[in-house]
Amino acid sequence: ISSQAHSIILFGPPGAGKGTQAVRISQTTGKPQISTGDMLREAVREGTDLGNEAKGYMNRGLLVPDSIIIGLISERLKRSDASGGVLFDGFPRTIPQAIALDKLLITFGLKINFVFELIVDDEQIISRVVGRYTCKNCDTGYHDQFLKPKIEGVCDNCGKKVFIRRNDDNSQTVRSRLKDYHRKTSPMISYYSNIGILYKINGMLGVDNVTKKFNATKLLQVGLPIT
Numbered sequence: 001i002s003s004q005a006h007s008i009i010l011f012g013p014p015g016a017g018k019g020t021q022a023v024r025i026s027q028t029t030g031k032p033q034i035s036t037g038d039m040l041r042e043a044v045r046e047g048t049d050l051g052n053e054a055k056g057y058m059n060r061g062l063l064v065p066d067s068i069i070i071g072l073i074s075e076r077l078k079r080s081d082a083s084g085g086v087l088f089d090g091f092p093r094t095i096p097q098a099i100a101l102d103k104l105l106i107t108f109g110l111k112i113n114f115v116f117e118l119i120v121d122d123e124q125i126i127s128r129v130v131g132r133y134t135c136k137n138c139d140t141g142y143h144d145q146f147l148k149p150k151i152e153g154v155c156d157n158c159g160k161k162v163f164i165r166r167n168d169d170n171s172q173t174v175r176s177r178l179k180d181y182h183r184k185t186s187p188m189i190s191y192y193s194n195i196g197i198l199y200k201i202n203g204m205l206g207v208d209n210v211t212k213k214f215n216a217t218k219l220l221q222v223g224l225p226i227t
């Protein structure tokens, strides 16, 4: 009898729309979103030792060392909401992380059913990342050109008027993030396609059309109770 809770990995270059889609997939499937980027930004804001160590890498557009990331994930998976399966957003990002994850899956009784790769051209990535910002209060994402709030300067979702931009969302840093993506993250494509669980999604479509592509896969099956 299999008692492994179904889980999902979402990966793709910075600005591919992982975070946006992750929020939606999390709602559809009921799986908690585990974003290492969000967890690191929170640690940086809180000024923890881990945050202080990660900050230098993040601001330069470099990947944070695997040992830090693996430690974060193993702590996170101990929480009870992970026991029914999770949605990994932005993790794993290197082959050593993927190997460490395989071990953690056994420990925590989880199984990866879907790995989604969001595909977006490098040119498009740069313009998406450089123009993006979020509401400081509710984290809703916007873009200078592609996704403006309905009323200028007012968040559609919560009505607040303060917005923030990520430190690492500038044209210089995004280039090093892209380089790391091609060098260190894209080898995971064959790692997961070899075991037959990789699904490619065209991330160039509009946000809602990308969501439709996800929903057209057997995605909902992972929301079903464990058998």
Ligand code: AMP
Binding pocket: 014, 036, 037, 038, 040, 057, 058, 061, 062, 063, 064, 065, 069, 089, 090, 091, 092, 093, 094, 097, 168, 177
């Ligand atoms: P993200 O929000 O996913 O774009 O992540 C922002 C930054 O956090 C990245 O540019 C990395 O510096 C760091 N980071 C997030 N997730 C990982 C990971 N799995 N491995 C290494 N570094 C990461």
